[in-house]
Amino acid sequence: SQQGEEDPQALSIQEGENATMNCSYKTSINNLQWYRQNSGRGLVHLILIRSNEREKHSGRLRVTLDTSKKSSSLLITASRAADTASYFCATGYSGGGADGLTFGKGTHLIIQP
Amino acid sequence: DSGVTQTPKHLITATGQRVTLRCSPRSGDLSVYWYQQSLDQGLQFLIQYYNGEERAKGNILERFSAQQFPDLHSELNLSSLELGDSALYFCASSGQTSAYGYTFGSGTRLTVV
Numbered sequence: 597s598q599q600g601e602e603d604p605q606a607l608s609i610q611e612g613e614n615a616t617m618n619c620s621y622k623t624s625i626n627n628l629q630w631y632r633q634n635s636g637r638g639l640v641h642l643i644l645i646r647s648n649e650r651e652k653h654s655g656r657l658r659v660t661l662d663t664s665k666k667s668s669s670l671l672i673t674a675s676r677a678a679d680t681a682s683y684f685c686a687t688g689y690s691g692g693g694a695d696g697l698t699f700g701k702g703t704h705l706i707i708q709p
Numbered sequence: 710d711s712g713v714t715q716t717p718k719h720l721i722t723a724t725g726q727r728v729t730l731r732c733s734p735r736s737g738d739l740s741v742y743w744y745q746q747s748l749d750q751g752l753q754f755l756i757q758y759y760n761g762e763e764r765a766k767g768n769i770l771e772r773f774s775a776q777q778f779p780d781l782h783s784e785l786n787l788s789s790l791e792l793g794d795s796a797l798y799f800c801a802s803s804g805q806t807s808a809y810g811y812t813f814g815s816g817t818r819l820t821v822v
Contacts (some may be wrong), residue, residue, distance in 0.1 A: 638813035701751035
């Protein structure tokens, strides 16, 4: 079963606008990561936020984490056509010698020129 | 080029057949993860290997098996293929811990006809 759930499932905005995607999860996490996937390609790691952090920035990306609400948001500012992709949140788990990531189903973002 | 190499890129085969997907992790990464991505199920974790040993199993069918070799490359074997096995299969690698993110390969698109 999916740990993270992104919302919305799809988002279409005009170029230059900001895009916000949300992720909710169910259990305790060590960290939360966001990935981008261009159509049919591999996922690309964008940004990681640890459970003891509240906000993180990387270029035009801003991620927030609220562990009390078990939710995170990804903000892309000044969107560009090249930002069109699917965005996934992934929650980190560890235990029993294993550690890994559980992915949500993604938000499909379309930037209209 | 992400540093994770997956072959082949595309595979078309008939029901009942067996195929092997190959993955070479990024140089220095010890962990390999296999994921299956389909439209309706999203990104499903199959199995993790760390330095040659199986570390975690996800939703991997009994018809599927994997291994990681001494040179750290990994193979995913899919047998008695069914139409529903058609999907994108991704390999990802990470260092000692997934807490620094995964590096994904470009995937193998499997079509079962």
